[in-house]
Amino acid sequence: MKPKVVNVRRWNPVEILIVAVCCCLIASVTGCNKALCASVVSKCLLQELCQCSMKGDDCPCCQDCTMCLGSLWEQCCSCVGLCSEHKGNRKLAARRSSVEDLPFPLQSLFQSLCELQGDAAVEWNIHTLPVSKELSQMSHMDHILLSTHSAFPSPPSVNLSAICTVMYFKPCMTMRRCQESCEVTGSSRYRWFHNGCCQCVGPDCYGYGNKDPLCQQCHPKGLPSVVEALAEGSKPIKDIR
Incomplete structure (x- = not known):
């Protein structure tokens, strides 16, 4: 009986470097739960889904980033700098x-x-x-x-x-x-x-x-x-x- 061959994905040096940079960015963010968020945030940053800045109410990447972070959005949005500035209790x-x-x-x-x-x-x-x-x-x-949202009536x-x-x-x-x-x-x-x-x-x-x-x-x-x-x-x- 022939042994089963397992295909192992090989990471190229560029991907490894990007992941390393992502981890460093996560580690430098105050208030970021690194233990919980490091893996999913690295994945989202690697896919370039959370790389934008909020300007007022405008957030061009928030939809894709929210979908990527999924149920961890609330806990991990601070790791990518996309949490609302109007946080309360x-x-x-x-x-x-x-x-x-x-x-x-x-x-x-x-x-x-x-x-x-x-x-x-x-x-x-x-x-x-x-x-x-x-x-x-x-x-x-x-x-x-x-x-883009439709205009509301006066x-x-x-x-x-x-x-x-x-x-x-x-x-x-x-x-x-x-x-x-x-x-x-x-x-x-x-x-x-x-x-x-x-x-x-x-x-x-x-x-x-x-x-x-x-x-x-x-x-x-x-x-x-x-x-x-x-x-x-x-x-x-x-x-x-």
């Missing part, structure tokens, strides 16, 4: 999010899915908030805008008493899965919180939906629960059941 940290427009919003599809709320097999919860409250959160700084042309409907998936998920899941629900935008909570913003909303992560089964250790997040707001958000 843990409850505020849970609110940091990435938001993006979706190409094909469909009100009828989104509304039909919302009406399935009472079904035990449904993996999402529906929440509503007044459009006036939604638009008042536009100045909330702990979100990253991905790609206040005189908006019915501020109208209701914005958003959908929260119960379990945590990656940003890529959040984007894909919201796209097939007919949502106009998705909002992925950096603790793994996914919110689909309905076509009847004018902005980015709700700024709080209210996914019922997504509570990473040290981050607030739905009850805590609601308690921080000025008024509870209506839960459609």
Whole structure:
């Protein structure tokens, strides 16, 4: 019987040098959890997915970098210098999010899915908030805008008493899965919180939906629960059941 041949990948000197430089950069960053982040950050830097600088709310590489770091974004973004400058306590940290427009919003599809709320097999919860409250959160700084966003209507042309409907998936998920899941629900935008909570913003909303992560089964250790997040707001958000 012939011995099994195992193919071992050989690293060329340039790749080894790049990895070494990445490790040195990680080691020099204050607040970076080197033990946890060294491997994944080195991989992302090697693929040139996290090599940009944030200028205000503009972050050209944050989408690719967030997808690459995955569930470790919250713990490792400081290693690549892409954490929000507006960091607060843990409850505020849970609110940091990435938001993006979706190409094909469909009100009828989104509304039909919302009406399935009472079904035990449904993996999402529906929440509503007044459009006036939604638009008042536009100045909330702990979100990253991905790609080019459509212009929002001016206040005189908006019915501020109208209701914005958003959908929260119960379990945590990656940003890529959040984007894909919201796209097939007919949502106009998705909002992925950096603790793994996914919110689909309905076509009847004018902005980015709700700024709080209210996914019922997504509570990473040290981050607030739905009850805590609601308690921080000025008024509870209506839960459609």
